[in-house]
Amino acid sequence: MELKKLFSVLVVGGSLLASTACDGNEENDEARRQANDADAADGTSDAADVASDAAPADQADAEPTTGELTLCFCNTDQCCDRDAVGGPAVQEGFECCWGTTCP
Amino acid sequence: MLLGHHLSLKTDMEPSWHGDTSGDAAAPASPERMKLAAVWQHREKIEREAAAQFRLLAHDLREAKVPAALVSLANRAAGEETDHATLCRCIVDHLAPGLAVLPPMPVVALGPVDLPLARRALFASVALSCVTETLSTALLLEMLRLASDPLVEATVRRILRDEISHSRLGWAHLAWIAERDDVSWLTPHLPGMLRAALVVDVSHRPLGDDAHHGDAHGVLSASRIRAIAAAAITDVVIPGMARYGVDASRLSVVISGVVPAAKP
Numbered sequence: 084m085e086l087k088k089l090f091s092v093l094v095v096g097g098s099l100l101a102s103t104a105c106d107g108n109e110e111n112d113e114a115r116r117q118a119n120d121a122d123a124a125d126g127t128s129d130a131a132d133v134a135s136d137a138a139p140a141d142q143a144d145a146e147p148t149t150g151e152l153t154l155c156f157c158n159t160d161q162c163c164d165r166d167a168v169g170g171p172a173v174q175e176g177f178e179c180c181w182g183t184t185c186p
Numbered sequence: 187m188l189l190g191h192h193l194s195l196k197t198d199m200e201p202s203w204h205g206d207t208s209g210d211a212a213a214p215a216s217p218e219r220m221k222l223a224a225v226w227q228h229r230e231k232i233e234r235e236a237a238a239q240f241r242l243l244a245h246d247l248r249e250a251k252v253p254a255a256l257v258s259l260a261n262r263a264a265g266e267e268t269d270h271a272t273l274c275r276c277i278v279d280h281l282a283p284g285l286a287v288l289p290p291m292p293v294v295a296l297g298p299v300d301l302p303l304a305r306r307a308l309f310a311s312v313a314l315s316c317v318t319e320t321l322s323t324a325l326l327l328e329m330l331r332l333a334s335d336p337l338v339e340a341t342v343r344r345i346l347r348d349e350i351s352h353s354r355l356g357w358a359h360l361a362w363i364a365e366r367d368d369v370s371w372l373t374p375h376l377p378g379m380l381r382a383a384l385v386v387d388v389s390h391r392p393l394g395d396d397a398h399h400g401d402a403h404g405v406l407s408a409s410r411i412r413a414i415a416a417a418a419i420t421d422v423v424i425p426g427m428a429r430y431g432v433d434a435s436r437l438s439v440v441i442s443g444v445v446p447a448a449k450p
Binding site: 086087089090092093094096097098099100101102103104 | 255327
């Protein structure tokens with residue numbers, strides 16, 4: 084993988100993390116998400132390339148810390164289990180923030 | 187992480203990975219294998235030190251009231267670094283069974299002592315994650331490309347996956363702070379961060395530069411490290427810092443001062 088792609092994976096990917104981290108200001112969070120959509124597309128697609136090199140495809144990207152609930156915007160797939168009995172549900176260890184739900 | 191998790195890692199790695207050391211246990215490792223093992227022994231020590239640094243970072247992030255998601259990432263990084271130390275030990279045992287565990291250095295808070303807590307936390311994030319883990323990720327990509335020993339390849343692949351997350355933590359923290367405050371104060375501290383990262387990772391080079399035979403076991407030559415580190419600084423760290431108003435242009439000259447050029 085070219086190192087220029089690493090910028091997208093690490094720096095842009097990091098900014099996406101920052102934009103989805105719940106900090107108590109819903110309006111700012113939404114604005115940041117919209118502003119980062121294009122960057123996010125590049126970052127996550129490049130991250131997928133790296134992830135395919137770095138780990139088996141069936142490993143989940145989201146692995147919350149044991150014993151702590153990780154806040155997550157549940158309108159993304161990262162923290163949702165679509166195959167849960169009864170419909171999409173937030174994965175163990177995650178907590179939906181700002182009223183978001185799993186699609 | 188919990189002892190059970192470590193045992194699980196051991197289970198994942200054996201018997202196939204450790205099975206072939208039974209012959210090594212009867213005969214001493216060759217000088218070349220000893221040198222390779224010494225590099226991984228050093229890495230094992232670094233991973234334990236990194237675990238302690240991330241635990242301290244997690245504490246400071248929580249105290250500085252940074253979003254819980256980032257605190258969780260730091261805590262997870264601490265656990266993963268401990269796992270990496272275990273993985274490194276497996277390789278040491280694979281190459282040269284019986285090589286001692288090096289004691290880690292005591293953890294110290296990074297950055298000037300007079301920094302307020304929030305800035306101290308950001309200093310640590312940038313040093314550990316934006317600089318060190320970014321370099322580590324770039325080097326691991328190259329190691330993965332060249333590694334042919336199955337145990338080494340599997341180990342590098344696993345560590346690389348985690349290091350991506352560890353690097354992102356720093357960039358996320360920097361992005362979050364930069365939205366709220368001026369972070370240009372980091373500029374004069376960057377060369378020192380890079381020097382520290384390079385010395386820790388590059389100083390232990392027992393194989394010198396005629397080490398193409400080390401590639402198979404995840405030990406890159408000094409010249410290759412220099413090239414990868416320079417590219418990572420140029421293509422990732424400098425533009426990444428510039429994105430948030432931190433001038434990292436001086437970092438390009440730091441590489442040549444720490445990683446010597448290859449001997450002709």
